[in-house]
Amino acid sequence: MYDHLAEKLDAGKTVLIDGGTGTDLEKRGAQMVGAAWCAFATETSPDILASVHDDYIAAGAEVIAINTYATTLPMIEAAGHDKQKWEKLTVQSFEIAKASAARAAAPVAVAGSFSVMRPVTPGTDQRDPAYTISEEAERALLGDQANLLKDLGCDLIIMEMMRDNHRSVWATEMAIATGLPVWIGISCRANEAGEVRGYNDPHIPFKDIAPNLLSMGGAAAGIMHSDINVTQPALDIVRQTWDGPLMAYPESGFFKMPQWQFSDLTPEEFAAVCCGWVDNGVQIIGGCCGVSVDHIAALAAALDR
Known part of the structure; x- marks a missing residue:
């Protein structure tokens, strides 16, 4: 399935991906769990998850990501469960997405969403400082995460919210x-002076983070889960x-664990900005948290799909 995407990218064409699966689940009424956000929605609301995938495909998405961004072992353990539950949720997430792709009239690739999400302080989007782990244990955990996505049969892996020079680098390596x-998605923020900085490390310039991730290779790379206004400057650095x-x-x-705070960005505004990025050389385009099926449909129409 990935060969189809590779051919399009090699030919300089645009690939449309889905939007914010987790926030769409929340908007449609799936239960969000305080310690693990949307991870358990795979189990408690499988029909809603399937409808999210189906709707993004109908809107024009050529790639859908399985619901594993928040489904990391540390998040599942923080919610009181074990590794077996993590594996079960990951498998079910893949199976639901794969079934949606199989129903599609056109080829749709299924991507494994690979994050380094760790326990978060409630009401924020910042990691819980009480969570600690050795580098050796972290690398083993990340290796298990990567290998499970491969063993399930994902067509590709999308690294989501890579943001630092340690855990994110190890994850991408795995x-x-x-x-x-592997598509390397890096996140960043602007400080009060408008300078592009690390997403969780505002004292570190983004230009000191991105090269370490990009140097490992990958099939594509860029900016994701970042504010629209900081995305273009960050793309320039990439x-x-x-x-x-x-x-x-x-x-x-923006995020206030475990709820997403939605903005009023219209689908038309979103599509216009994204088309500007495409004009500047972006080939893989879509949305993350807060970006809905309506936004992706508007983007597909603007791209004349």
Whole structure:
């Protein structure tokens, strides 16, 4: 299935991906769990999850990500469950997405969403400082995460919210070691002076983070889950050290664990901004948290699909 995407990218064409699966689940009434956000919606609201995938495909998405962004072992353990539950949720997330892709009239790739999400302080989007783990244990955990996505049969892995020079680098290394195509999605923020900084490390310039992730290779790379206004400056920094296919899928709103705070960005506004990025060389385009099916449908129409 990935060969179809690779051919499009090699030909300089645009690939449309889905929007914010987790926030769509929340908007449609799926239960959000305080310690693990949307992870358990796979089990408690499988029909809603299937409808989210189906609707994004109907809107024009050529790639859908399985609901595993928040389904990391530390998040599942923080919610009081064990590794067996993590594996079960990951498998079910893949099976639901794969079934949606199989129902599609056109080819749809199923991507494993690979994050480094760890327990979060309630009411914020910041990691709980009480959570600690050794590098050795972290690497083993990330290796298990990557290998499960491969063993399930994901067509590719999308690294989501890579943001630092340690855990994110280790995760990307593990994903690339699987041999699957890997798209590296990096997140960032602007400080009060408008300078692009690390997403959780405002004292670290983004230009000191991106190259370490990009140097490992990958099939595509770019900016995701970042504010629309900071995405283009961040893409400019990525392009300084990356000459492969460029990706962009921004957020709209902000997170206060375990609820997403939605903004009023219209589908038309979203599509116009994304088309500007495409005009500047972005080939993989879509949305993240707060971006809905309506936004992706408007983007597909603007791209004349």
